[in-house]
Amino acid sequence: MVRTLHATPLSIEAYARYGGVISTNVVNPNTILVNGGSSRRTPEVVPTTNLYSASPSGAPGKTVLNASLASPKEVSAWPAEPGKRALRIKVLERHRFTTQSFVPMGGEVMYLVVATDPGDVPDLSEGKLKAFVARQEQGVCYAPGVWHAPMAVIDHPVSFAVIQHVNGVADEDCDFFHLEEEIEIVF
Template structure:
């Protein structure tokens, strides 16, 4: 699954592009171009998150908050926006037992999301995700039950710490096709 399952479809009625992203299991290796994945510590006192401090000098303040996520319940998901954080990495620590989605892509040369590079991952509730600085990502979406996240990132307090991009093309997130 993964990159080979991602496809770009052309809608014959209006020639506008559409993108279908097939989800894959979240692993540190697959997610490495976009940030870090760590397991919540079990049996050890601490686990440090490598890119947690990936931030610009302007992001002098550290912010930690609790955030609720949209509970989807089932797929497919029609993505309507992406976001990025130009001054800091952003870490999500799940505070429940639901699976959640991490949908990401890198930036195109003009800085907008490169939708041809979209990837979607299913994270288990024991996986902590850190989106690297400037990585485009979909807002947190939970599959199984309502869940909150502890969220941490550096903030400037002066600039746009959150940049949003409305998707004017169809982007659909789906479960991977069953293997034959």
């Protein structure tokens, strides 16, 4: 039997245990006006964490900013509720030694964020594994070690700026976990 997980809108509060939400709606005590008062800047909305000094190889990590074009995933109508759709996931990944941030770069944007707590294997128990619907004004940052689904954009291709650290050792840059049973994300 396929497990079903219902996605909720991405919010700073609901997502906090997995990382951070990147948005101009975020303000903190360090928010200031810049550019002659025409822009508001909030520094350090999410961390950029590099833990490669603790990796088995000890190879240092470097910061990279990549451009990524994500193609839409195949979705289906969800028959239990008219107007809802579903996407099935088969694999989770994690980056043990770095944060990984995705910032959409314009256009029509809707993507799913699926995450669970860090650990040697993903915790798929109820209340731990969560799914969120993110929109064009929201970027997402996965904390180091957080298991998450690969990028899942809906309806249209989406360009992202991706910020993370890498050390070039494949087993340290990314781990994969293949699920025994697919998980259906309803949104």
